[in-house]
Amino acid sequence: MFLADLLTTVFERRYLSKGADKADDRPLEALVADLIGATGEVSGQNLARQILSRYGALNDEEKRAFFRHLADGLAVSAPAVRSALEHYEKGQSKASYREFMEAVEPPRQELIRRLNQVPDATRLLVGMREDLLRLSKGDDALQALDLDFRHLFASWFNRGFLVLRPINWESPAQLLEKIIAYEAVHAIDSWSDLRRRLEPVDRRCFAFLHPAMPDEPLIFVEVALTKGIPGSIQGLLAENRTQIEADTADTAVFYSISNCQAGLAGISFGNSLIKQVAADLSLELPKLKTFVTLSPIPGLVRWLEGEGIDHGSADEDTLRKLAARYLMTAKRKDGLPLDPVARFHLGNGALVHQVHAGADLSDKGMKQSAGVMVNYLYDLEKVTQNHERFASTRTIAASPEIKSLSTAGENAFTLELSALN
Amino acid sequence: MFLADLLTTVFERRYLSKGADKADDRPLEALVADLIGATGEVSGQNLARQILSRYGALNDEEKRAFFRHLADGLAVSAPAVRSALEHYEKGQSKASYREFMEAVEPPRQELIRRLNQVPDATRLLVGMREDLLRLSKGDDALQALDLDFRHLFASWFNRGFLVLRPINWESPAQLLEKIIAYEAVHAIDSWSDLRRRLEPVDRRCFAFLHPAMPDEPLIFVEVALTKGIPGSIQGLLAENRTQIEADTADTAVFYSISNCQAGLAGISFGNSLIKQVAADLSLELPKLKTFVTLSPIPGLVRWLEGEGIDHGSADEDTLRKLAARYLMTAKRKDGLPLDPVARFHLGNGALVHQVHAGADLSDKGMKQSAGVMVNYLYDLEKVTQNHERFASTRTIAASPEIKSLSTAGENAFTLELSALN
Amino acid sequence: MFLADLLTTVFERRYLSKGADKADDRPLEALVADLIGATGEVSGQNLARQILSRYGALNDEEKRAFFRHLADGLAVSAPAVRSALEHYEKGQSKASYREFMEAVEPPRQELIRRLNQVPDATRLLVGMREDLLRLSKGDDALQALDLDFRHLFASWFNRGFLVLRPINWESPAQLLEKIIAYEAVHAIDSWSDLRRRLEPVDRRCFAFLHPAMPDEPLIFVEVALTKGIPGSIQGLLAENRTQIEADTADTAVFYSISNCQAGLAGISFGNSLIKQVAADLSLELPKLKTFVTLSPIPGLVRWLEGEGIDHGSADEDTLRKLAARYLMTAKRKDGLPLDPVARFHLGNGALVHQVHAGADLSDKGMKQSAGVMVNYLYDLEKVTQNHERFASTRTIAASPEIKSLSTAGENAFTLELSALN
């Protein structure tokens, strides 16, 4: 905590609060209108603080009303756009383009920017969008409003503004408790559990942070340094496992990636995380040669069931074939893989490297993928090429073994189906 | 410099460069098209790096061509806007609003955002706009293009993302050399001169920084802690002046404010600087009661000449009256003060407190204001009220003495004029 | 973690280890002799690393033998001292004084200094002394050896080398787990409990750290900001208590002070902690007027029992009188207060301000002080004077109420005793 930051905070309580905290009993809509029209930073900051504070105390019904006001009352004016467009078409000048820009941007975008003038506002606005996403289900106007939030957030959380930071046992407790809360893949059940994932010399964790909300990780990845590619998550996380010296590891395993901010849904910044972490680690530990995930296959069981395959009695070998088949062939209408985790890693330029049965024996693991897990391999020399092929032709990169398992899976598939019939 | 940052940099040279640095001989326009169409972050980052690097090597003629390509080739498509607008008018849904948003944003905005994905891009883009401002004089299309830069920069350099930092003799040399370079009011002629403004216990300096370009101050203010309000800049900066203990000072004098980034022209963030610094200082040094500037009056002589007044023979008393008159009554067409420094401080909520003759005997000072300087007073309890009156009714807040000088100035004015006739 | 530090660590593993880790099978005593005689830093550092590593693997019996070797084999040589003393007495020159200094310092002091050349050695040596204190009970020679450790540690942990740091919820987890482990007064039973003591705006914690072992607090104090002086620890720590804004507090309560390093026993550095913290807080929060402890009275029950007083049936009023009497009159042979906590605070210049019955209802509190606690008051204007009177004349500073309670206690005392007879 820098002095200036501290002093500012204290100051704001002492000086600014005199005006700001005076209960302004006018409706929230009036404050919003004032903020959009405010001419100066000082009065603007007071208004922003009041609105954010008032918003924080609203219940869901009131929040919905607030959003509805933004959606309806602060939208673009179609006649103004039409008029500006006509001027612009007649002559593309600075003046006509300025008129056009002003007409096509709804006032609520300027409102959001002005709310963002005060300390901690960015975090509160991300929370506001989280509310909006929750409350906008089935409400087309609120979903349209969300596009404005998303538009601004894409600018604010531009990759160039994010900072990659190692998370370890020396990190602030304030940040670590967020890691416990946000871990979405393999739950962390206590500070001791957290410590087992951060403190050993063969474990690492990295997060993207944004300077305006430094205590809130945006996305983080947990890494295990190993000899060889591990085949089960329970082995990797076992309390009594044998630690190794980091500089003897040949493999870095990305075994958990968690998005942290529901309010940043749809804002892409995770794609480069794994590659950057792989790069950092390969510099620090030159013996690292293999960068690989140990990933869940969340859609496997649902797909098998949809295909009418009873995987309950399948042996491990068959499960692996079915999993390979699923990963290589199950597609959405747009031609992309059905499995969301596969979409993420293949889209990043990884390839399907290996599948393991009996690899996740947790309830969740058994339920979603019959215990099967997959390694996606990041070959730093080939990620760009893999990515481009995947993006342009939907080609799924895979190891020869996976390809052959998938082909075999076709038979397993047929067999299973025929067994059913 | 954090480890992760360092490693990243080195990594990029080693791994990413393999692809990135391969000479891509295609025209810059082709790279730009590719970047706008890029599907993945990795290839996007490579392209961004190449474009920024290629841009850096262009001469002015080539830069103008590049900007012209953005202006003409990556503008909004009026027919697409018209079509989207019609859909939107028919039914305001998420889908129609999305179509509208996509249509009204020119591709060049997305280009600029994508260029901003790589390290140091923000600084380079600010530099790019500096070029654009220089090259767009008299060119309406390029000036329209500038509106897109400005739109994005206003979002990126939102007050909520800026950080206030003290600048002192413990600051990095890299940052300090920028202070020397950017000081625009009273030039700093050497490191020794800089040291005299930073190291004494009765001198302070504060800057706004942006996290994505931490070595580049955006705006900074230099402060002297004094007993009483000083009446001349040469006294304030005298090498042999007597230092005082900071905690015996009753007055903080803001004697120099410099904007640093030509590429951020028109992006407002200076307004709150003085007030926040005043707040910080008042907490650290509770005996500080008066927050005041010692400011140039850059337009005084020009105005006097415009009014046909020969100030050359005016005595000090007359000069003060004329200066008060100028500050209180000389207006632009829009009703705002003619003097740019007055506009800045009055717009911030300060009041005109005192004028001093013989206060700036430098060539520049004599030339622009016949040596007269002015104190603007920041009364923290009244800045909001002053600001609002100024914003709504153009009322200029002033001390009784200034008001009476200004009235007297009317006479001086008449006398001078009559003396001329 | 700075790059240089990290790199060094890695380097040491790679390069230095080649020599250092080669199993040197010679007896530990031989390595010790080599280190004392070593001529260069590199070989010295290798030896130091080996000895510290070998020591870490010893069992208690072997440690005792190691210490005995230092005690007997590396002591001062009386004949050498005698000879040097004679030379010194004949002529006090640089040469004779150098001979004297070399003779009177036992080689084990140089050994300890040389062990301290390698990273993390300071922490390991503090741990070594912790072993020594444990193993030297009843062993005069080892207790003499401890004087050498203590002599060096007093120099290394000189107040001028210590750093005061706030401990809060932003502190590294690594440091916070030490706070949990070391809290000696009111145990912290979980991370949630810790958080309740650190995160609320009306709670603070400060520690002295040493730069050479930055993850190990030496001593820390926990502070509650309150309105008025609290009368019970259970009220102060209640989970459902009402928080207050820090800047509305008028009182800072030092409710727990814990020494952390058994290996630094007898090295004084806690005395200035409270005063410095009080000073820092009074600057940050100008409304704070009262700096007070809420302290246990560990010796009260034992003393009452020694005096033959049955406190079991005493009412609260009587308990307060007896406690005041104890604090004011119970003395050791050297005239200092019998109560160790009283000795600490009175020695620091505090005064006995107030006693509270029913103030600590924990098992420990009931057992040691029948639930009574005491406030020692730090009046920053008077601590020096109080301290000096206490140091020179053993005068115990106390509030009028305590004095009158103590006098009343004399009667209670007599009554109790007479009731017993």
Added chain:
Amino acid sequence: MFLADLLTTVFERRYLSKGADKADDRPLEALVADLIGATGEVSGQNLARQILSRYGALNDEEKRAFFRHLADGLAVSAPAVRSALEHYEKGQSKASYREFMEAVEPPRQELIRRLNQVPDATRLLVGMREDLLRLSKGDDALQALDLDFRHLFASWFNRGFLVLRPINWESPAQLLEKIIAYEAVHAIDSWSDLRRRLEPVDRRCFAFLHPAMPDEPLIFVEVALTKGIPGSIQGLLAENRTQIEADTADTAVFYSISNCQAGLAGISFGNSLIKQVAADLSLELPKLKTFVTLSPIPGLVRWLEGEGIDHGSADEDTLRKLAARYLMTAKRKDGLPLDPVARFHLGNGALVHQVHAGADLSDKGMKQSAGVMVNYLYDLEKVTQNHERFASTRTIAASPEIKSLSTAGENAFTLELSALN
């Protein structure tokens, strides 16, 4: 600057000063006696502050008197030592050893430790010893007093307490101006010159710092990253030289090492600097294979003149032979090399690798070594072995070429001498 530090400083001015700054008109000797006898930290700190402040205002005559007081009045008492020694010889108990330890340590050592309790004292005490070294010339008693300073400083500046830090263009100006001031080998004549040594990617600088005086480097080394071993300093420092990418360098050249603190003369901590820096660099830049100095030969000309050799007319080849001869054969009485720089590097385990004529054409370089310079090579695999041979048998490690030059130098030597006769 951390908040706690800042607040402390301010606090001290406000609270502690009330007592401390009260003019204590007693003689300095009385304050010294008081400090040695002080019982508490608070009064001790006040006294320490007063003494250090009073000392700072003394002139040399008064300083000499102050030192004389320490030397004479605060020395060990021989009778007390004798008595303690007798007790100790009769029975080596904790009590007798404690008496012995107390008797053999002069009170002035405790004084110096107590002076070190207050902020910035360490730096002031290093300055005090600098005075003492200057004023003690020819004064045996003051030189004996210096042994006490040196004894304590050796403990305080133990290698384990030092921190290695990179110095670069991002370092605080406050630290950089010290680098300019302390550079002792190749003077830095301006901030621009400094920048040329720090900012280019193929230049580095590292310093040892002590946490208690973080703005004062203790020793620093300047490094150039090159391809191949350079043969002249003017080439290395040329303004118009061609920079190279750091990761293409194969050689790190240590071209300047400067001790910074005259008050730390005789306290060894430079030995490990080069080896640690070499280690750090070899990790960051794996292509670095050669670690070498480009060193002056300060004693060459003096030695040649002493040997009666006229080097003025010698050609470059002859100069190299003479230099090799000097480095390999010129010895002090104790068998160590005559050349101080050679003693330093050979003592560190380096070997004499190459000599270059015309390598330092500056006035100083021509005067002291006829322009000849030498490369000492640090072979990280062999430094320990080289060091040990040098330490035990005075063996000078050298490259075959140097050995052969030295032998040839014998002839050159004879020829020169015969030419003279």
